Amino acid sequence: MEQQVVIAGGGPVGLWLAAELRLSGVSVTVVEERVDIDQRSKALTIHPRTIEILASRGAHKPFLAEGLPIPGGHFAMLDDRLDFRALETPFPYTLALPQARTEELLEEHALALGVTIVRGHRVTGFSEHAESVTVHVEGLDESYELQAAFIIGCDGSRSTVRTAAGIDFVGTPSTVLGWLGDVTLDRPPHPGFSTFGPRGGVMVAPLPGGQYRVVGVSPDSLTTEWPGDLTLEELRAKTVAITGEDFGMRNPVWLSRFGNATRLAAQYRRGRVLLAGDAAHQHFPAGGVGMNVGIQDAHNLGWKLASTLRGWGPDHLLDTYHAERHPIGAQLIEHSRAQTALMTGFTPEGIDLRSLFSKMLATQPALNKALSERLTALAVSYPAPDRSAHSLTGSHAPDLAFTGSEKRLFSRLRPDSYLLLDLTAGALACRTRPGLAVHTATLDRPPAAWASVRATVVRPDGHVAWAGSDEDDTVLSAAVDRALAATHRTAAR
Numbered sequence: 001m002e003q004q005v006v007i008a009g010g011g012p013v014g015l016w017l018a019a020e021l022r023l024s025g026v027s028v029t030v031v032e033e034r035v036d037i038d039q040r041s042k043a044l045t046i047h048p049r050t051i052e053i054l055a056s057r058g059a060h061k062p063f064l065a066e067g068l069p070i071p072g073g074h075f076a077m078l079d080d081r082l083d084f085r086a087l088e089t090p091f092p093y094t095l096a097l098p099q100a101r102t103e104e105l106l107e108e109h110a111l112a113l114g115v116t117i118v119r120g121h122r123v124t125g126f127s128e129h130a131e132s133v134t135v136h137v138e139g140l141d142e143s144y145e146l147q148a149a150f151i152i153g154c155d156g157s158r159s160t161v162r163t164a165a166g167i168d169f170v171g172t173p174s175t176v177l178g179w180l181g182d183v184t185l186d187r188p189p190h191p192g193f194s195t196f197g198p199r200g201g202v203m204v205a206p207l208p209g210g211q212y213r214v215v216g217v218s219p220d221s222l223t224t225e226w227p228g229d230l231t232l233e234e235l236r237a238k239t240v241a242i243t244g245e246d247f248g249m250r251n252p253v254w255l256s257r258f259g260n261a262t263r264l265a266a267q268y269r270r271g272r273v274l275l276a277g278d279a280a281h282q283h284f285p286a287g288g289v290g291m292n293v294g295i296q297d298a299h300n301l302g303w304k305l306a307s308t309l310r311g312w313g314p315d316h317l318l319d320t321y322h323a324e325r326h327p328i329g330a331q332l333i334e335h336s337r338a339q340t341a342l343m344t345g346f347t348p349e350g351i352d353l354r355s356l357f358s359k360m361l362a363t364q365p366a367l368n369k370a371l372s373e374r375l376t377a378l379a380v381s382y383p384a385p386d387r388s389a390h391s392l393t394g395s396h397a398p399d400l401a402f403t404g405s406e407k408r409l410f411s412r413l414r415p416d417s418y419l420l421l422d423l424t425a426g427a428l429a430c431r432t433r434p435g436l437a438v439h440t441a442t443l444d445r446p447p448a449a450w451a452s453v454r455a456t457v458v459r460p461d462g463h464v465a466w467a468g469s470d471e472d473d474t475v476l477s478a479a480v481d482r483a484l485a486a487t488h489r490t491a492a493r
Contacts, residue, residue: 008123013277013294014154015106020302022113033122041098045288049377067095076342080362159279174259180215186248260284268322286339303460312435390467402441
């Protein structure tokens with residue numbers, strides 16, 4: 001059977017995207033070069049918006065069961081931390097879970113939906129045609145081709161797909177080398193330990209199995225020269241220089257350096273080629289946002305690509321993927337660079353800047369909340385089509401509660417349809433069409449911004465496509481029809 005979509009890369013981004021496509025009935029093959037999941041977990045943090053995304057597909061419970069909830073996060077290793085407890089979400093915390101386990105859970109989710117995952121094979125290139133793509137794959141014993149409608153590069157910062165498509169990856173080279181070690185600590189510090197001074201900064205985070213991640217930067221991190229592979233002796237020496245002790249460090253399972261090379265793909269879509277995750281953006285891993293932004297890329301792309309292939313999405317819909325997510329990639333780069341500057345402020349001036357900013361976070365709740373919403377992606381809002389649009393348009397909808405129902409909004413979202421919420425107690429005429437589900441209800445204790453809303457169209461990814469508050473049912477009904485004319489193809493292909 002011809003595969004409609006081939007995804008290069010079977011990490012968290014590729015796996016979530018594949019699952020989204022399968023939920024909409026699209027056939028998918030994921031080609032992953034690694035034979036086994038890499039047990040060296042680059043990412044440890046799942047942010048609140050990502051948990052919401054998992055919850056919108058009913059896939060969040062295993063992550064909640066295994067992840068360690070942490071009610072805050074750090075910004076540039078400042079002494080005063082971000083407080084997530086005031087965030088407007090059912091999940092006001094991050095989950096600490098090694099990327100290897102995240103991948104295992106996402107792979108189980110994808111396989112249960114019928115995704116084909118081919119391990120030990122790699123995409124080497126492709127040939128694009130008017131109506132299809134021929135994907136070239138190198139297997140364990142032979143090379144072969146897959147036919148697809150689209151190919152998606154989820155294959156990391158050195159993306160073969162991006163390179164083959166000729167998409168520029170614009171940015172700056174690495175000038176900072178952070179370091180980390182996953183080790184056993186006989187005398188671990190208190191939870192959430194972090195320290196920073198003229199000699200550098202160190203954070204320590206617990207890992208499953210009694211291990212700890214020791215991660216830091218130091219003045220000698222400011223280099224463009226590769227100093228060689230990190231050793232346990234070097235990690236110990238750096239940690240002692242900064243903290244005064246080594247915490248009984250021994251038995252390393254992973255030692256690594258990481259740079260601040262920063263790049264953004266010029267295009268997230270070129271014809272039948274699309275990019276997501278690290279293939280689209282590369283940055284210093286500050287705040288644990290990388291994997292999360294990649295999964296959010298996939299969540300934006302999945303339903304748009306599926307609705308295009310299924311024939312009910314309008315022609316321009318797939319182009320909105322770049323229009324919406326490229327600016328988010330640029331924001332990611334901005335705050336990663338800002339954190340990098342603060343994390344390498346070893347001079348007296350840098351120390352004072354850090355101290356000032358840290359005190360502001362501790363004493364100004366509005367600033368703390370604004371940064372928390374940005375770091376966790378809860379602040380992401382896509383541009384409205386025009387100035388007359390409702391203020392909620394483009395924002396992501398909260399997990400609204402409905403009177404007399406235990407099911408909240410997230411559990412009603414589907415990847416294969418928009419959701420029309422009729423909040424008029426049934427005054428709107430019933431509408432049926434492909435790619436649309438309708439729910440008539442009243443809101444239970446709605447947030448202030450939603451108190452006057454009488455109808456809304458929510459996208460499959462949970463963002464508001466349209467909202468209306470007009471008290472005249474006839475006017476409101478006409479506005480709903482105009483909204484659906486913009487979100488859906490007027491006639492099936």
